[in-house]
Amino acid sequence: MAAQDPASPPQAGTAPTQAPSSTHASGFVGSNVCRTCHPDVWANFYKNPHFKSIASGKEPAERTGCESCHGPGQTHVQARGGKASIVAFSELAPEKILDNCLRCHAETVSRANIRRSEHTLNDVVCTNCHSIHKSPVPKFLLAKRQIDLCYGCHNDVRAQFSMTFKHRVNEGFMVCTDCHNPHGAPAPTWRMAARPRMTDQAVSNEEPCLKCHTEKRGPFLYEHEPVRVEGCETCHYPHGSTNSRLLRRPVVFTLCLECHNGAGSFGRHNAGILTVTPDHNLADPRYQNCTTCHVRIHGSNADALFMR
């Protein structure tokens, strides 16, 4: 295996000859011209997913290589460079960056909601997370490791994952996109279809939690309604918690009692949610671990009170 000579970059990514008459007529000069002044970008471009457009040799000039994103280069060449004579992403407004990338990347399931996503509405667009020419990771041209990208803005989420019990994101077992779609997710199929806005769904439109926690998917004949109607976050903090089962409270009985208080018009009967019966003496530690008896709290096929 011959080592590369640092003085001469590999002759990789040679662009097929493009039809000069048509390209020059519209100001396109071809990627080989760009290479003359930008050898550092060109040297590794054969590892870039966008190199496919060059390798195919069949794409029209406006969808091939450098000019597919940066626009016609003729003016830029004649001006001997400069950001004013070319589409320079560092100078573009966020919505222009989005439009530019979506010319090719719009029509996919995962990006179907990008126009209404929280990221887009807050000016977080493609180049905030993707580095087209200097990506240090081998997939998706991310500008950093995914966890570092997300934590870069979501410092509060980093704090939640710093708690003792959490999903194993920091350990590398999971990544944020296992549950979230940074390009925007469709309206959730749980709660009121309003929030959360960036939580991705399993292919069959369920909460992403059920992709791994399949045993809690059901269907159960006796569903614990909040699980199906309001979602797992009713009782759990998925990012991190002081409780080993990621519950929203350190102990379980206060969590249960906050709903099971019999008050108001809550519950599916509009008559309050069942309160505990007289044989539950809450002063006795025996009754403070609700799930010791109500083991199948996510749903049961045998018992309406989730005892088995």
Added chain:
Amino acid sequence: MMARHFQFAAVLFAATCWAQQTIAPTTEPVGATRGDNLSDYNIVDSFETGYRFSTVGGSADQYHSTVNFGDGIRLLSSFLTINSKDGHGKYFDELVLTTQGLGNDPYESATLRIQKNRLYRFDMNWRLNDYFNPGLRTGGQLGQHLLDTQYTTQDDDLTLFPQSNVKFFLGYSRGDQNGPALSTVQLFSSQGNEFPIFENVRRLRNEYRIGNEIRLFGIRFNWTRGWEDFKEDSNYSSGLNLGNNLQSPVTLTSFARTEPIHGTSPYWRGSLFGERKHFAVNGRITYTSGQRAFALNENAVGTAAIGFMAAQQILTEGNASRPVTSGNLTLSLFPTSKLTITNQTTVNNIRIDGDSVYAVFNNATETLNYLAFEFLGIRTIANETTLNYQLKRWLSFFGGYQYSDRQIRSNEASTFDGNVFASPSEQSNILHEGQFGLRLKPAKALSILLDGSIGRANGPLTPISERNYQVLGGRVQYKIKPFLLMASTRENYNVNSITLSSYASHSRTHSVNGSWNPRDWFSLDAGYTKLHLNSAGGIDFFALGQFLTGQQSIYISNLHVGTLTARFDLKKRADLFVGYSHTQDTGDGRAAAVGPGIGSSLPVFQAAQTFPVKYLSPMARLSIRITEKIRWNVGYQYYGYNELFLNGEDYRAHTGYTSMLWSF
């Protein structure tokens, strides 16, 4: 030369991205690596192998459930890429293989991507989690729901003709969980006893997918057909068992339960997309017909409350079905280059139905009861419109409105002791939510974001559901090389009050973080976040023979999290990374678990109102270049966990590793 340096740096950075994550992680590149050419391919490879160690004092269970690194030799990470240089490789144009933690780390993974331009792309992702959970033991609870299982998951996706107008998709996913666990069962009567029992967890999920995408007349249509299959045959057992309540005469002599479950969730999904200069439209519809067949056979023999021998058998068998139909239709308009209007309509319909026969035979009562079952349906329709407008180059805003209508219907139709009971009910909730936001960019380096939303619902399902809520947030970022500073704040209030009870939840998050990279050889990152939560919910309950009403469940948390990391590149020979993470919940400020306080007069509620805890972790990693291809690494991380009120779960752990990294 510059290109060469960039290539080395990029590839090496990628290689170290898969270096061990928790113990002294560094995202910065260490040393040089090489990319070698073979024929028309360029190959980059690295692997890091070494020895991990850990010593734990205090609660080993708590350590295993939160950190879980052990001792032994590991392939800590590896990285391989092969790229064709002209995009016309014989069999493939790109191959990427990464691994992490192989050889018995609790978090192992491997990913593979292999593709040939225009012909195929294959992605594989395999993960293993050695999962230990001590059960509910925080705050002195009994636990007993311990899990010591191994969870593996794998996803394989093959795309044929990925760049053409006609693509085909094939996919397979698998997940399985196996291992010992503890569970509990309550037996013989409501005044009986609770018994810890052994559980052997055996769960398996398989999913198969096939799909196709066609682009015709500028519209892309995508369909997927999938079959998900779930099996569980965990079994439960116990021998002589006195139960949790030692004062109770109810005991267990033997217990066995088998409970095979087989579920299938076949589904269809269809999507279409189209984007033109002034509009875009996309939609999708999904139909899933989930079903589960189940059977349960439980035999328990013991002593009942009145001292007689009790023998109880429970048999259950039946089927449950849950067809789910979901659809979205999104229309986006771009009347000008500065204005985007998006409207999305969502429909979601779930129906849970089925049949079940539940039979109990008890030798004490000599009764045989049958119970058949209920129906639950949920239907939600929502419509959301969002407007996003750039007024000036430095000023933009967005606004939106959402209307949601949810209806829940249920019918607890059952037959018990020959009597038929039916209790149909219906509940509905309508939500109006408005959102707004402002984006300012007064200078190139400075950006300011303000946003908020207000929601009003008229019939939330539970007392803690969102009823009258508001969210306000702001973010300021100042970024100018070599400096980045970001500050953000967010408050989330929800008030759900009624006549007899009230629930209010206030959470506030304040965060600031920054990084400073003044030199190539030095960088500094720091962050601080405060998460505040206080909630108060009205509760009614029985205690000491009294029904106590108008009580409150209060929870107050003040979580402070600080992180500090620094990296030094010492004359290109060594890379030193040091960091510190401090997580502390100061609770409501009290020093003792019980005592006069706010909320309930019962000590058990006082102790549950807050949970002060401290979790800190300093770390360091040193990487030294031995030769151009070989580096020696050593890392250390300390974990200290301390609960203020009870210390049974506290632990201290010293963990570390030493390794060799070989790259070419």
